[in-house]
Amino acid sequence: MKISREIVEYIAHLARIELTETEKETFREQLEAILDHIDKLNELDTTGVEPMVHTLRLTNVFRGDEVRPSLSRDSALGNAPDRSEDSYKVPAVIE
Amino acid sequence: MAELYELPGHQVRSKILSREVSSEEVTRSVLERISKLDATINAYVSVDAERAIARAAEIDSRLAAGEEMGALCGVPIAVKDNMCTLGIPTTCSSKILENFVPPYQATVVEAILSEDAVIIGKTNLDEFAMGSSTENSAFGTTRNPWATDRIPGGSSGGSAAAIAADMAPLALGSDTGGSIRQPAALCGVVGLKPTYGRVSRYGLVAFGSSLDQIGPITKDVFDAGMLLNVIAKHDPKDSTSAPEPTPNYVAALESDMAGVRIGLPKEYFGEGLSEEVENAIRAAAAKYADLGAEVIDVSLPHTEYAVATYYIIATAEASSNLARYDGVHYGHRTKRKSDLIDLYSRSRSEGFGAEVKRRIMLGTHALSAGYYDAYFIKAAQVRALFRKDFDEAFEKVDVLLCPTSPTPAFKIGEKASDPLAMYLSDVYTISANLAGIPGISIPCGFSSDGLPIGLQLMAKPFDEERLLRVAYAYEQTTDHHLKRPASIA
Numbered sequence: 225m226k227i228s229r230e231i232v233e234y235i236a237h238l239a240r241i242e243l244t245e246t247e248k249e250t251f252r253e254q255l256e257a258i259l260d261h262i263d264k265l266n267e268l269d270t271t272g273v274e275p276m277v278h279t280l281r282l283t284n285v286f287r288g289d290e291v292r293p294s295l296s297r298d299s300a301l302g303n304a305p306d307r308s309e310d311s312y313k314v315p316a317v318i319e
Numbered sequence: 320m321a322e323l324y325e326l327p328g329h330q331v332r333s334k335i336l337s338r339e340v341s342s343e344e345v346t347r348s349v350l351e352r353i354s355k356l357d358a359t360i361n362a363y364v365s366v367d368a369e370r371a372i373a374r375a376a377e378i379d380s381r382l383a384a385g386e387e388m389g390a391l392c393g394v395p396i397a398v399k400d401n402m403c404t405l406g407i408p409t410t411c412s413s414k415i416l417e418n419f420v421p422p423y424q425a426t427v428v429e430a431i432l433s434e435d436a437v438i439i440g441k442t443n444l445d446e447f448a449m450g451s452s453t454e455n456s457a458f459g460t461t462r463n464p465w466a467t468d469r470i471p472g473g474s475s476g477g478s479a480a481a482i483a484a485d486m487a488p489l490a491l492g493s494d495t496g497g498s499i500r501q502p503a504a505l506c507g508v509v510g511l512k513p514t515y516g517r518v519s520r521y522g523l524v525a526f527g528s529s530l531d532q533i534g535p536i537t538k539d540v541f542d543a544g545m546l547l548n549v550i551a552k553h554d555p556k557d558s559t560s561a562p563e564p565t566p567n568y569v570a571a572l573e574s575d576m577a578g579v580r581i582g583l584p585k586e587y588f589g590e591g592l593s594e595e596v597e598n599a600i601r602a603a604a605a606k607y608a609d610l611g612a613e614v615i616d617v618s619l620p621h622t623e624y625a626v627a628t629y630y631i632i633a634t635a636e637a638s639s640n641l642a643r644y645d646g647v648h649y650g651h652r653t654k655r656k657s658d659l660i661d662l663y664s665r666s667r668s669e670g671f672g673a674e675v676k677r678r679i680m681l682g683t684h685a686l687s688a689g690y691y692d693a694y695f696i697k698a699a700q701v702r703a704l705f706r707k708d709f710d711e712a713f714e715k716v717d718v719l720l721c722p723t724s725p726t727p728a729f730k731i732g733e734k735a736s737d738p739l740a741m742y743l744s745d746v747y748t749i750s751a752n753l754a755g756i757p758g759i760s761i762p763c764g765f766s767s768d769g770l771p772i773g774l775q776l777m778a779k780p781f782d783e784e785r786l787l788r789v790a791y792a793y794e795q796t797t798d799h800h801l802k803r804p805a806s807i808a
Contacts, residue, residue, distance in 0.1 A: 231684075232680070235680050235683050235684045235687065236664075236680065238683050238687060239638060239667075239679050239680055239683040240642075240645075240660070240663040240664045240667055241664055241667050241668055241671070241676055241679060241680070242661075242664040242665055242667075242668040243668070243676075247673075247676075251676070251677060251680055254677060254738055254739075255677075255680060255681060255684070257738075257739050258630065258681060258738065258739055258742070259681075259684075261626065261627055261739055262627045262630065262631060262694070263627075264623075264624060264627045265624060265627050265628065265631075265697050265698060265701055266697075268621075268624065268701060268704070270697060270700035270701060270704070273700040273701075273703050273704065274700070274703060275696050275699030275700050275702075275703065276699055276700070276702045276703035276706060277529060277699050278529050278559070279515045279516075279529065279706065279753075279754060279755025279780075280515060280516045280559060280561060280755065282516075282558075282559065282561075285558040285559075287555060295422055295423065299422035300422065302420070302422055303418075303419055303420065303422070303648070303649030303650070304647075304648060304649060305646060305647070305649070305650070305651070305652035306652065312647050312648060314647055314659055314662065315657060315658055315659050315662055316658075316659075317659050
């Protein structure tokens, strides 16, 4: 399928990735080539085939509702780029 | 007498247990080897010599005190740097995780430590395990020990190169589309991808969650079985961990192939396969026939759709998994002043490399409104056809035999600017991930340039026992796995 510059910008926005103008063009060309190859799947008639999203025949793995040890607040926050006491710190969301 | 660093893991273990050598001596020998070679090979992202030596000394003293020791008693092991190690940086070879120190231990890491292994360091990979050459690492390409101008394969290129260059007796890798088997093939070592669900993924940094699987990369088949014994078990912390019982994988190793049915999938011997690789694979098949196996032709008719199917499913899962890198909870945060949305997109743009961005973009597109049915659902349907292909083949044969990679190791940079060409080099390994079946690559010869060639065997889900037995039988009659790269001797 044809990939336009606008589609690349839209995908980048959805994926929360900022692209330079050069990257947009490179990705446009590369995604087009890859999706061309992927269009090969349309040669196959898959009418009525149940999609397989998982290879194990597992359903609903439950465990008992018991309190168990978990990460301390300090170690959970240990890798935070910025924190304020017991919270992650981010730029203001509402002006 | 062989140097200590040259020995396979099971021999190291026996020598330590019999007190012929100490774990500290072996660990020091391996560390010296690393300091001699790794400036050239770049197999490791980090080596923690001090911690490894202290750990080895502690194991030696427990052994001396007569304690009951674990199955990996004192054996050094390299761990791919996408498995969380408590208190030890885990980077995924990405700038976005450059300073990440896990607050918890991956289940596999806990398993090897509880069996008294000595972690020697963390190995290089394509960023987030996305790649087939280890060129996508943010910390430099790993070089193939057999020819240092060539790639070691990927994404577990660091682990495979470390084994091939005798910089570790044992290693762990992870395999989403061939990332254990392909580098094992290109580096002339053994690499086993277990059945999906056989080994816990808890603490493995997620790439494609329905495809990812951890497995051993080793010098021989016995070591692969020995390491699988340690890591294969049900884990309540991973809801996709399989409850099936685990046999003792080394107890069943034997050379008798009588009554074993081996299938050659004809689609794996077509266009794109190098003649030298094909000859080596066919010679291995003939060897199996000599050993008493019945070798027959089979068909996996959807093979030509494997790359297309995989690069939708794997990238879709990746785009979702990697949404967690937001510059807020952990990992890189942009220094540029920004609002919250910019904080996300700038942190991600600065932190991710080109291949990761490309796959996130592809996966995001495949999951986006208007394209979800055409791409993701379509690929998931074709995936069901792959499983059916294998189910039907395994009604006729016990094991499938084919190449691991269509060519030996290619040159560094050769495919770097053409992502599709790189993806197509995974053609023989990704079907096993799509179907969730186990596969192993073992050395089966060399090209005229002296580059290793890998033989891939695949088996039914949870039939690692038979897979290892068939691999072992071949290894017993050949010496390819004993050869060492001359360039780094």
